Amino acid sequence: MCGRYAxxxxxxxxxxxxxxxxxDPEETLEPDYNVAPTKEVHVILDRPLKDAGDRGPVRxxxxxxxxxxxxxxxxxxxxxxxINARAETVHEKPSYRRAFAAxxxxxxxxxxxxxxxGTQERELEVxxxxxxxxxxxxxxxxxxxxxxxxxGLYEFWRDRTLPDDHPRAWWVTCSVITTEAESTPLxxxxxxxxxxxxxxxxxxxxxxxxxxxxAWLDPAxxxxxxxxxxxxxxxxxxxxxYPVSTAVSNVxxxxxxxxxxxxxxxxxxxx
Numbered sequence: 001m002c003g004r005y006a007x008x009x010x011x012x013x014x015x016x017x018x019x020x021x022x023x024d025p026e027e028t029l030e031p032d033y034n035v036a037p038t039k040e041v042h043v044i045l046d047r048p049l050k051d052a053g054d055r056g057p058v059r060x061x062x063x064x065x066x067x068x069x070x071x072x073x074x075x076x077x078x079x080x081x082x083i084n085a086r087a088e089t090v091h092e093k094p095s096y097r098r099a100f101a102a103x104x105x106x107x108x109x110x111x112x113x114x115x116x117x118g119t120q121e122r123e124l125e126v127x128x129x130x131x132x133x134x135x136x137x138x139x140x141x142x143x144x145x146x147x148x149x150x151x152g153l154y155e156f157w158r159d160r161t162l163p164d165d166h167p168r169a170w171w172v173t174c175s176v177i178t179t180e181a182e183s184t185p186l187x188x189x190x191x192x193x194x195x196x197x198x199x200x201x202x203x204x205x206x207x208x209x210x211x212x213x214x215a216w217l218d219p220a221x222x223x224x225x226x227x228x229x230x231x232x233x234x235x236x237x238x239x240x241x242y243p244v245s246t247a248v249s250n251v252x253x254x255x256x257x258x259x260x261x262x263x264x265x266x267x268x269x270x271x
Contacts, residue, residue, distance in 0.1 A: 004034060009108060010028065047219065
């Protein structure tokens with residue numbers, strides 16, 4: 001899954017990487033090293049500008065809220081549960097299929113966090129023989145230091161309790177697509193701990209390699225079968241993972257120190 005990630009790159013960093021044509025300085029976000037559900041996040045999308053005539057789609061950097069609210073939802077209360085969409089079923093689930101066909105985006109990140117509990121400890125936990133053990137967080141990021149481009153969807157929701165001119169009349173929200181985690185060896189694995197992403201968690205965000213960005217963002221592509229072909233996981237061996245401080249487990253903690261690699265899992269945590 002993807003329940004927490006880091007995003008430190010600003011518009012200036014992202015503009016050249018994604019060939020962004022338009023962004024509003026008022027939507028600039030500060031670096032966030034502990035992005036949690038319902039926070040505002042940057043996404044890249046291709047969409048015509050308002051009052052631009054027939055100019056066609058323009059690549060934009062936009063500020064959206066993480067946690068998708070379907071257009072038909074009666075309220076936004078379920079947004080915190082809609083942070084991830086499964087690649088295997090996104091084309092058919094009522095909450096996602098319309099966005100999958102027409103409103104796709106890329107969610108840029110440095111990488112994502114995932115928490116690990118040792119296999120034996122998990123079994124004891126299920127049996128109720130041990131208190132819930134302290135989990136060790138790992139940071140997963142491209143081994144070459146490039147942007148982690150997560151496949152995403154976005155949607156518009158109208159709050160009918162507010163007048164048209166109210167700044168909160170429209171919500172624009174997003175979700176990250178996840179896929180089955182790689183079981184092949186990591187490009188760079190920690191000295192002790194998991195040797196593959198699957199050993200950390202069975203799911204992972206779907207990373208889009210640069211050769212798929214244009215096709216994924218193109219709103220003219222609407223055929224589900226054509227789009228599903230873009231959901232193939234990236235080549236193996238692109239990622240590294242390393243243990244980080246358990247401070248990241250508290251959403252109030254936020255700073256570049258959360259990305260600092262630990263030489264070994266923290267005392268009291270397990271693999």
